Amino acid sequence: MYGKTIQARRWAALTGACCVLLAGCGGGGASAAAPTPPPAEASYFPSATPQLRLSQGGHQVMLTLVRDDMLHVAYSAQIEPGTPFMSPMVVPRNFSGPASYTWDPDAKRLVTDALLVELDQGCWRISARQPEARVLTRLCVQDWQADRLRLALSGEGATEVLGLGERLVSGSKSPSWLGAQRVPASKYGNAMTYSDISASGDMQVPVAYVLGEGQRNWGLFVDSAYPLSFDFRAATWTVDSPSPSLGLFLFTGADLPDLRRDYLSLTGTPPVPPLKAFGLWISEYGYDNWAELDDKLATLHGKGFPVDGAVLDLQWFGGINSGSQSTSMGKLSWATGKFPDPAAKLAAYAANGVGTMLIEESYIGGALPEFRALADQRYLAMDCAPPCKDATVYSSNPWWGIGGMIDWSNPGAGSWWHDAKRVALINDGVLGHWTDLGEPEMFSPSSQYFGIDWYGAHPTRHADVHNLLNFFWSRSIASDTARTHPQRRPWILSRSGAAGSQRFGVATWSGDVQSSFAALGAQMTAQANMSLSGFDYYGSDVGGFDRAGMSGAPLSKLYTRWFATSALLDVPLRPHVQNLCNCTETAPDRIGDAASNLAALKLRYRLVPYLYSLAHAAHDQGDAMFPPLAYYFQQDKQARSVVTTKMIGPWVLFGTPSGTDATMGVYLPAGAWTDFYAPARRVASQGAFSQESLLVADQLRAPIFLREGAIVPMLRDAPGHLGDPRDRAMHWFDDMLVRIVPAATESHFTLVEDDGVTRGYEAGQSARTTMTTQRNAAGEVRFTLRPDNRSGATAKRKLALEFLLGGNSVREVRVGGAEVPQMDAAGASVGWFVSEGGITLRLGERSVDEAIDVALLP
Numbered sequence: 001m002y003g004k005t006i007q008a009r010r011w012a013a014l015t016g017a018c019c020v021l022l023a024g025c026g027g028g029g030a031s032a033a034a035p036t037p038p039p040a041e042a043s044y045f046p047s048a049t050p051q052l053r054l055s056q057g058g059h060q061v062m063l064t065l066v067r068d069d070m071l072h073v074a075y076s077a078q079i080e081p082g083t084p085f086m087s088p089m090v091v092p093r094n095f096s097g098p099a100s101y102t103w104d105p106d107a108k109r110l111v112t113d114a115l116l117v118e119l120d121q122g123c124w125r126i127s128a129r130q131p132e133a134r135v136l137t138r139l140c141v142q143d144w145q146a147d148r149l150r151l152a153l154s155g156e157g158a159t160e161v162l163g164l165g166e167r168l169v170s171g172s173k174s175p176s177w178l179g180a181q182r183v184p185a186s187k188y189g190n191a192m193t194y195s196d197i198s199a200s201g202d203m204q205v206p207v208a209y210v211l212g213e214g215q216r217n218w219g220l221f222v223d224s225a226y227p228l229s230f231d232f233r234a235a236t237w238t239v240d241s242p243s244p245s246l247g248l249f250l251f252t253g254a255d256l257p258d259l260r261r262d263y264l265s266l267t268g269t270p271p272v273p274p275l276k277a278f279g280l281w282i283s284e285y286g287y288d289n290w291a292e293l294d295d296k297l298a299t300l301h302g303k304g305f306p307v308d309g310a311v312l313d314l315q316w317f318g319g320i321n322s323g324s325q326s327t328s329m330g331k332l333s334w335a336t337g338k339f340p341d342p343a344a345k346l347a348a349y350a351a352n353g354v355g356t357m358l359i360e361e362s363y364i365g366g367a368l369p370e371f372r373a374l375a376d377q378r379y380l381a382m383d384c385a386p387p388c389k390d391a392t393v394y395s396s397n398p399w400w401g402i403g404g405m406i407d408w409s410n411p412g413a414g415s416w417w418h419d420a421k422r423v424a425l426i427n428d429g430v431l432g433h434w435t436d437l438g439e440p441e442m443f444s445p446s447s448q449y450f451g452i453d454w455y456g457a458h459p460t461r462h463a464d465v466h467n468l469l470n471f472f473w474s475r476s477i478a479s480d481t482a483r484t485h486p487q488r489r490p491w492i493l494s495r496s497g498a499a500g501s502q503r504f505g506v507a508t509w510s511g512d513v514q515s516s517f518a519a520l521g522a523q524m525t526a527q528a529n530m531s532l533s534g535f536d537y538y539g540s541d542v543g544g545f546d547r548a549g550m551s552g553a554p555l556s557k558l559y560t561r562w563f564a565t566s567a568l569l570d571v572p573l574r575p576h577v578q579n580l581c582n583c584t585e586t587a588p589d590r591i592g593d594a595a596s597n598l599a600a601l602k603l604r605y606r607l608v609p610y611l612y613s614l615a616h617a618a619h620d621q622g623d624a625m626f627p628p629l630a631y632y633f634q635q636d637k638q639a640r641s642v643v644t645t646k647m648i649g650p651w652v653l654f655g656t657p658s659g660t661d662a663t664m665g666v667y668l669p670a671g672a673w674t675d676f677y678a679p680a681r682r683v684a685s686q687g688a689f690s691q692e693s694l695l696v697a698d699q700l701r702a703p704i705f706l707r708e709g710a711i712v713p714m715l716r717d718a719p720g721h722l723g724d725p726r727d728r729a730m731h732w733f734d735d736m737l738v739r740i741v742p743a744a745t746e747s748h749f750t751l752v753e754d755d756g757v758t759r760g761y762e763a764g765q766s767a768r769t770t771m772t773t774q775r776n777a778a779g780e781v782r783f784t785l786r787p788d789n790r791s792g793a794t795a796k797r798k799l800a801l802e803f804l805l806g807g808n809s810v811r812e813v814r815v816g817g818a819e820v821p822q823m824d825a826a827g828a829s830v831g832w833f834v835s836e837g838g839i840t841l842r843l844g845e846r847s848v849d850e851a852i853d854v855a856l857l858p
Helices: 016-021 256-267 290-302 342-351 369-376 411-428 462-484 517-532 552-566 594-606 608-621
Strands: 041-045 051-056 059-067 070-076 102-104 109-111 115-120 123-128 134-145 148-154 160-163 191-194 198-202 207-211 217-223 229-231 236-241 246-251 281-284 309-312 355-360 363-365 403-405 432-435 492-494 506-509 511-513 645-648 652-655 663-668 671-675 682-685 688-693 704-707 711-715 735-740 747-753 767-775 781-789 796-804 812-815 818-820 831-835 838-847 852-857
Touching: 059 115, 059 134, 070 115, 070 134, 134 246, 160 517, 207 256, 217 256, 246 256, 281 290, 290 309, 342 355, 342 411, 355 411, 363 369, 369 403, 369 411, 411 462, 432 462, 462 492, 517 552, 517 645, 552 594, 594 608, 594 711, 608 645, 608 711, 608 747, 645 663, 652 663, 682 688, 711 747, 711 767, 735 767, 781 796, 812 838, 838 852
Parallel strands: 281 309, 309 355, 355 432, 432 492, 492 506, 735 796
Antiparallel strands: 041 051, 051 059, 059 070, 070 246, 102 109, 109 115, 115 123, 123 134, 134 148, 148 236, 160 207, 191 198, 198 511, 207 217, 217 246, 229 236, 363 403, 645 652, 652 704, 663 688, 671 682, 671 704, 711 735, 747 767, 767 781, 781 852, 796 838, 812 818, 812 852, 831 838
């Protein structure tokens, strides 16, 4: 049936050997005196997604083949055949199943083109079939009680385990969890954690990437929001859950990019942020009035710093009143005494290219009328079950005041809040939403909530919803905004979340980190695992939020290095600091080496065509924007542990100057690498660190290299800002330079342009320009540009191509088969000239719809 190759025989019931799979078996959990459990019953269900179910002692395990290279295993008291249960973190609810499979009832074996699943003494032995046959893991139940579940997995020669969300740890030098434990931040899961380097977020994203020798790899996503503990210290790993029910996906693929795409096919790819999100956003805690913010913007503009937005902390709605129910927390409307006429002010900012993002929290002051209105509809965390209207009141840590917390698990609460509060702000012109304290930071373990569906039950305790509250908050912003403002792109800056939060337009940041080199170094490790956990947009309070213990020259040095790093890594790029005293600066024209900061910022703006195109690839295919080296160089053992060298898409590599020295080691995997700042310099690496100076023309710069085959579209000069947040016209990158490093194999890159504001790109309203290059055996270089403009708009742009040729000379250049003249570098006409590291071809003003063919003849 369903076009599958299925053997017709039914799997008979198994006998006592299956007990290892269930409670009290599998190498731990039950004592020797425990009674022998009854035999397990096993059933086979043929379908498009074939299933095997084991039943014993009140527990059931269901294995489902959902794709050729992916399976799902569910554990619960009762599981019926059919579509497996999945949490809200998972997007698809139906799967097509493997293209073909076979079932061998005698060997108890399911086989697809990619996977082999066998029952082995009650455990699932799961093997990959491509590119070679090998066991991935042996999956068993080690302990299963009414209030917990422990799974055991064999490592099978693993050398690294990557992913598993966000944790900042001082001194961490490798992103791998092998040999360590990944435990929840608290009994309930996500939490702010306090250490010598930060008050930082610890966010559970239970996706692990297991790497072995060479290209051996597989992925595991545990579909549970309950706080999970992973232990990778022994040959047999364990996963502990405080819930006796959960599901997991196990998948394999050719490499890490394939595995990450598999994971994002489950939890969702990120939407493309507004174009302005890729610029500089100034922020602090906090701007007390318009005049203070205007002063920051005026000096930035006056000193030539591009800027695209401002982030306003809780002063915008009137601030807080600690220890009192009479606090403005939850008011979420402008404090017009200090921020008068906000709609006109935001319009004036927008006219100057400056967007705004406002903070909002889940907490509601007890004296506000909103508190009673929400409580009467049970839209807050409650002290009791329905129909009780007594909301939980939080007073144990009343720094923001005393009051309640919105129950984001209730969709009605999110819609009510959006319509009552957020719609007016969007109409005023606010571009983004900053959701803070969402772990949640304060809660009562005894509170009751609307709750979630979970394996046939509907639990409502705090323990059941804790890790999903920020996820539901982000979901409500995205879904309710789509309802009220259908063309508005979701864009959220969040301190917490869960697997799948990225699909709501969430960018995360690491919390209130300390101004220290140790905190900056820890950020680099955390970013590597957050990238693999599906969060392309992960940043920091640039320069550090807490300046205690750091000042003067050390702070200046730290800030400039941090800014140079984040200018290549963070979206949004957001310096942020605790400044209630109005005595601390964080705007890049006021702290650190201003010239170096300006150079780093202008480079960031020049790279926006490349970055914005990568954002589209992240949305379309699930490709990582800022991955660790292992993502592209998995077979390089040393590259897997490096966190101070990172990639920007497939073609740009950079070192993160996160130490105090004037030089740093940049790891260059095997291949030819071209120095971005000195393109005549090409480094042939066998896989080693290259010691690089951090000074370029007396300015601190992050070392950058271009990979052989690179095609990097850039702006010729940095603009003052990126478009207009009110403009829905097509945004063209109108004066571009494309840097090209031809290789013997063909390489390509697709430039993507759209209006930068609306969701029109989701309906195909964009322009995609595919560029390819290759050097043939005779030394001839070919470059092609092929536009595919579906935007309905057209324009002309200036275009120049910079070929970095590694010392190879050129005698003739042809465009469209016609020879173009060689000219002086100062010339303004169409032609080419010898430039550092190769040649530059000026093509003049060309239609964005014009195809271009270039040949460089040696």
